[in-house]
Amino acid sequence: MRSFIRITVLAAATVLIARPAAAQLKVVTSTEDLASLAREVGGDKITVEAIGKGYQDPHFVEAKPSFILKLAKADVLIAVGRELEIGWLPPLITQSRNSKIQPGSAGYLDASLNVRILEIPTGQITRAMGDVHPLGNPHYWLDPDNGRIVAKEIRDKLGELRPNDRAYFAQRYADFDKRLADADKRWKAAMASYRGMKIVTYHRSWPNFAEHFGLDVIGYVEPKPGIPPSTQHTIELIDEVKRQQVKIILVEPYFDLKTPQSIGRATGAEVLVMPPSVGGVPEASDYFKLFDYDINLLTSTLKKVTGK
Numbered sequence: 385m386r387s388f389i390r391i392t393v394l395a396a397a398t399v400l401i402a403r404p405a406a407a408q409l410k411v412v413t414s415t416e417d418l419a420s421l422a423r424e425v426g427g428d429k430i431t432v433e434a435i436g437k438g439y440q441d442p443h444f445v446e447a448k449p450s451f452i453l454k455l456a457k458a459d460v461l462i463a464v465g466r467e468l469e470i471g472w473l474p475p476l477i478t479q480s481r482n483s484k485i486q487p488g489s490a491g492y493l494d495a496s497l498n499v500r501i502l503e504i505p506t507g508q509i510t511r512a513m514g515d516v517h518p519l520g521n522p523h524y525w526l527d528p529d530n531g532r533i534v535a536k537e538i539r540d541k542l543g544e545l546r547p548n549d550r551a552y553f554a555q556r557y558a559d560f561d562k563r564l565a566d567a568d569k570r571w572k573a574a575m576a577s578y579r580g581m582k583i584v585t586y587h588r589s590w591p592n593f594a595e596h597f598g599l600d601v602i603g604y605v606e607p608k609p610g611i612p613p614s615t616q617h618t619i620e621l622i623d624e625v626k627r628q629q630v631k632i633i634l635v636e637p638y639f640d641l642k643t644p645q646s647i648g649r650a651t652g653a654e655v656l657v658m659p660p661s662v663g664g665v666p667e668a669s670d671y672f673k674l675f676d677y678d679i680n681l682l683t684s685t686l687k688k689v690t691g692k
């Protein structure tokens with residue numbers, strides 16, 4: 385009997401010693417931008433999967449049953465917030481029946497809480513009017529300073545869930561912060577000669593980007609965020625593009641090019657398809673490469689149209 389106990393105790397001790405380090409935290413994000421930022425901070429202590437792809441309109445991601453399975457197994461869910469995902473994410477979260485990632489739970493992170501949000505409506509604005517930006521502009525990740533704030537929030541959230549790895553996440557964040565500062569200097573220098581350039585964009589995806597890099601967005605192909613172009617609005621926009629001598633119309637990869645191209649033909653402005661998200665084109669494979677790609681595309685076109 386005594387030897388049996390001894391063996392049992394020994395076996396239990398072996399199990400304890402052989403126990404591997406804590407399993408990787410399973411992080412699910414609503415977009416590829418957030419997935420890239422999570423990877424920067426989480427390194428090999430986490431696994432990351434994005435639900436929406438960068439080539440899809442983040443307001444309108446088609447809900448698939450496989451997303452529910454991903455969410456059911458997740459330890460952390462990171463969302464853009466500001467109602468960007470309101471049309472598709474809340475039912476998936478509910479159906480996952482995963483208490484860890486319900487809004488308000490420790491495993492749910494709304495990335496928008498401390499970033500700089502532009503275009504916050506004053507007065508009564510409801511989605512009934514068709515505007516898909518009722519809580520301010522949700523495309524805030526296109527300002528690298530906001531990307532830094534989101535990365536910091538992810539660092540804190542991961543550290544809260546895995547206190548033993550706090551130093552690891554802090555070190556990864558510090559390294560990301562430094563690389564982002566260096567890259568941003570490069571991006572700003574490339575854009576410096578085009579400060580104040582007027583552009584038109586299809587959707588209101590770019591106010592934070594424009595503010596950070598000194599562009600002036602004077603109009604939109606959509607009459608309101610989420611509302612398709614109308615003839616009347618397009619006619620007015622063509623007049624405005626001519627009057628203000630706008631040279632570039634930016635279009636997100638998931639919009640129809642017909643209206644932008646007709647505006648381009650009527651005004652001589654160049655139509656540029658520019659991804660607002662990681663994964664929007666294969667080259668924009670992470671947060672840094674997204675800006676590398678977009679700044680390169682913009683500056684090479686601006687150089688051509690301005691001669692500067």
Ligand SMILES: [Zn+2]
Nearest residue numbers: 443587588609
């Ligand atoms: Zn939007």
